[in-house]
Amino acid sequence: MNEHRETGAGDTVVLKLGGSLITEKDRPETLDGESLADACDAVAAALSEGTVDGLVVVHGGGSFGHHHASEHGVSTTTGTGDVGAVMDVHGAMTTLNQLVLARLHERDVPAVPVHPLSLAARPDGVNGELDLPIGSTATLLEEGFVPVLHGDGVATADAGVTVVSGDEIVVELATALDARRVGVCSTVPGVLDGDGEVIRRIDTVEAVADALDGSDATDVSGGMAAKVRELLALDAPASVFGADGLVAFLRGEEPGTRIG
């Protein structure tokens, strides 16, 4: 038996492992095995050393989910009623989830899959709130397991099934679980300013705009600005960092950019 955690709310760490980190983003359904192994080593060490007590992992889709989603024209705002498309996206994501779980199990991390398609809904349509009940995740955590969620399909009123991103799940979980800290680990070392330097700290929405306005890559900064705004809205402090920062984050340090 795992030791039951008798700790209250507020001890949980929510860790996002970006799809770009754990997969080869340009080759369909290809794992970045080395990066994933390194990330799983860091998670296993943190749990066995006790620097983290209560961990939820959320991973992105990378070349597994995104490939199929774009092939079928499915996104967070455009759904599909074609069950073949739903199963392609969900199947690829559960395959990736199984690969992540297997590497965690090899390192004695008591990881348990939690599939958003089984769990979540957008009952008010593509522009409505995400309904993500956390009973299963919270109870798994309390019982000493490590729930592992992922980007997935999600049933959406009047749209069939749309995509729910790992980032959206991170924000929902952090709020609902009253997380202590949130970590977003990807292939960039943090939120970058117009000169490509890591911004050490962002604590207001204005600072986001100022810092990111100078960036060349409009697309990326647009996406990053939205992500930063969502993380800023959380009660819990969040850190955005690269693979090099994961061990430090799990030790309680603040690598990359601290948000909020």
Next chain:
Amino acid sequence: MNEHRETGAGDTVVLKLGGSLITEKDRPETLDGESLADACDAVAAALSEGTVDGLVVVHGGGSFGHHHASEHGVSTTTGTGDVGAVMDVHGAMTTLNQLVLARLHERDVPAVPVHPLSLAARPDGVNGELDLPIGSTATLLEEGFVPVLHGDGVATADAGVTVVSGDEIVVELATALDARRVGVCSTVPGVLDGDGEVIRRIDTVEAVADALDGSDATDVSGGMAAKVRELLALDAPASVFGADGLVAFLRGEEPGTRIG
């Protein structure tokens, strides 16, 4: 796209396919391929003929789930904190679920997996209520999909992960979805009296006791009596029938034993 269902609550049919029906119960992880194919034929025909508008399928564990659960000493009241045991039970059930889904997809049934381990919890322990949020299932139904649930592991306070039976899920879903009808299809032709005859109708708890008291097989009748009591407590009428009754049930008839 599937046609969106614009019908309100009360149209949904919840169909349980017993583990004993779709697997060879005495041989570990062995499908009863013929029975499963017949059941999937009946489901596909009912949907294409429009005799059912809104269907949720729940399947039992049969020789997939039960084998691993008993090997690890896990039951509805005895949990495990061993992630290997959890993954053995859940893995076997998701394998069976994939086999069921594949056969439904072959017949153009828009079946989508909903895994209870991702969804459900017993937050008050083994004797507490099952928390089974139905947002995903309800929205999938409204969007024209056929959610397929199954017996599974479930996170349970102070007990790790216990088993949730397909029967328990049927009762919860039927209540929460305000189902119109519930069908329990297994290898017995209905609820049998002491002489082995099918009881055509049971509508009071007293009738259950009277009818089943005479039965020789104490174990079976004990289990059946509990099942009948749970079905009696539902608002929706339930039918308990064998493989021969499935087509009739899906046409709106009442084969086997009608309960409630």
